[in-house]
Amino acid sequence: MNKPIGTEAQNLARGAARYPGAPSTQEIIASDRVKAPGWVCSESYEFLGDEDISTDRYTEVAYAEREFERLWPHTWQFACREEHIPEVGDYHVYDIGRHSFIVTRVAANEVRAYYNACLHRGTKLRASGTEGNTTEFKCSFHGWSWNLDGSQKELLCPWDFPHVDIATNKLPQVRVELLGGFVFINMDPDAPTLADYIGPAAMAHIREWKLEDRYIYCHVAKRLPANWKLSIAAFMEAYHVLDTHPQVSVTNADANSQYDVYGEHVNRFISPLGVLSPHHYGKYTEQDIMDQFTLGDSSALGDATRTLPEGGTARQAMADMFRGMFEKATNTDLGGVSDAELLDCFSYTLFPNIFLFPGISLPMVYRFRPDPRDHRWTLYEVLFLRPVPLDGKRPYPAEPVRLTDEQSFTEAEGMDPGFGAILDQDTDNLILQQEGIEASAKRGLTLGNYQEIRIRHFERAVDRYVGTKG
Numbered sequence: 001m002n003k004p005i006g007t008e009a010q011n012l013a014r015g016a017a018r019y020p021g022a023p024s025t026q027e028i029i030a031s032d033r034v035k036a037p038g039w040v041c042s043e044s045y046e047f048l049g050d051e052d053i054s055t056d057r058y059t060e061v062a063y064a065e066r067e068f069e070r071l072w073p074h075t076w077q078f079a080c081r082e083e084h085i086p087e088v089g090d091y092h093v094y095d096i097g098r099h100s101f102i103v104t105r106v107a108a109n110e111v112r113a114y115y116n117a118c119l120h121r122g123t124k125l126r127a128s129g130t131e132g133n134t135t136e137f138k139c140s141f142h143g144w145s146w147n148l149d150g151s152q153k154e155l156l157c158p159w160d161f162p163h164v165d166i167a168t169n170k171l172p173q174v175r176v177e178l179l180g181g182f183v184f185i186n187m188d189p190d191a192p193t194l195a196d197y198i199g200p201a202a203m204a205h206i207r208e209w210k211l212e213d214r215y216i217y218c219h220v221a222k223r224l225p226a227n228w229k230l231s232i233a234a235f236m237e238a239y240h241v242l243d244t245h246p247q248v249s250v251t252n253a254d255a256n257s258q259y260d261v262y263g264e265h266v267n268r269f270i271s272p273l274g275v276l277s278p279h280h281y282g283k284y285t286e287q288d289i290m291d292q293f294t295l296g297d298s299s300a301l302g303d304a305t306r307t308l309p310e311g312g313t314a315r316q317a318m319a320d321m322f323r324g325m326f327e328k329a330t331n332t333d334l335g336g337v338s339d340a341e342l343l344d345c346f347s348y349t350l351f352p353n354i355f356l357f358p359g360i361s362l363p364m365v366y367r368f369r370p371d372p373r374d375h376r377w378t379l380y381e382v383l384f385l386r387p388v389p390l391d392g393k394r395p396y397p398a399e400p401v402r403l404t405d406e407q408s409f410t411e412a413e414g415m416d417p418g419f420g421a422i423l424d425q426d427t428d429n430l431i432l433q434q435e436g437i438e439a440s441a442k443r444g445l446t447l448g449n450y451q452e453i454r455i456r457h458f459e460r461a462v463d464r465y466v467g468t469k470g
């Protein structure tokens, strides 16, 4: 295998080198028959330095504590989808570390989030992991209760609490904003608005996706065996595809994927599919790519559709095939949807812990939260989204399938087994990485200037919130 080395001039302009001799992601997309929209056809890379990333952030309990003080209370976080709380009185408990919130719909157009703690002696008003519908939040301990709007409803034996004014003893709130069907919260009253936090460029992308018109058809939760930041970073680059996921590397432009950063809190990659990895140039034909791409799907696709016409490309054939399959499956017209949106992996990170995949073929959301009991573990969830059916009736969001630490993702009901196998491969690496970092003589991680820019961008934001020491 040729080791890609930039020219001298490229190496001088640090971060400017790309895999030599391979088309860029934009060049691949520009050759497609159905052209891509503006949010696809743009680049936003920035060189952000090349120093090592310190590893105490992954290994020290004290660092995790600082994150709970300095990072989590000041960032916008995805607490639930609006579809989890469609009716007035619906509520959903969202936890981040020791923090816990009751997210509830108090009116048709108003969602609030309350600190999930009784104002008497602190008992959680609703158990973590629960949701439901109610007209009041009543404490199980001594029965103090609050109305949906947060005003106090009842206080047992008020004669004993002349120092408590029921009229003002309201449940404290945190900020709530809604975007694309997601309910975001922020504990910091001085934090920027969600739109300012995301920034205008990325906001324009998000608005185009219309994720509010999707529903959760599969939701899988599992702990990952590494610090939450390592778990997140494992999904930020396609550099690992060749060695970690060899089964997909033939059909993926891994080494010529595109990486972008937007302001302080958003980054993305575009990883084109249906094209040969530059690592494999000269080893496979277009028909081989097609065969590899459709492996395991022969019953659904049929042999005739899998044979490429003379001069045809696997990418175009796959895009055409996907278009037909998805139109049939979702009873929608995808005529205006580009080939890139149908085929490619678009992965956006909203700092600190959300990945949005707005593509058509695998629309997903990842959420990563630190396990509050052990900084070496991550609470990971994947939510698969589908368009709301044309009749407009929104199905109930899928209940989470919770896997044990020992279970394979392939055992999760509703998840594509091939995709589950990929997540298992990532999980196996995470065990080795967490343990290796703890065992290492080296106290830093070394990153590629381009392919690992999302990790540097992410860790730079972590540094900004958490600080280095003290």
Ligand code: FES
Pocket: 118, 119, 120, 121, 122, 123, 139, 140, 141, 142, 143, 144
């Ligand atoms: S702790 Fe809630 S009513 Fe006493």
Ligand SMILES: [Fe+2]
Pocket: 234, 235, 240, 244, 245, 422, 426
């Ligand atoms: Fe992976």
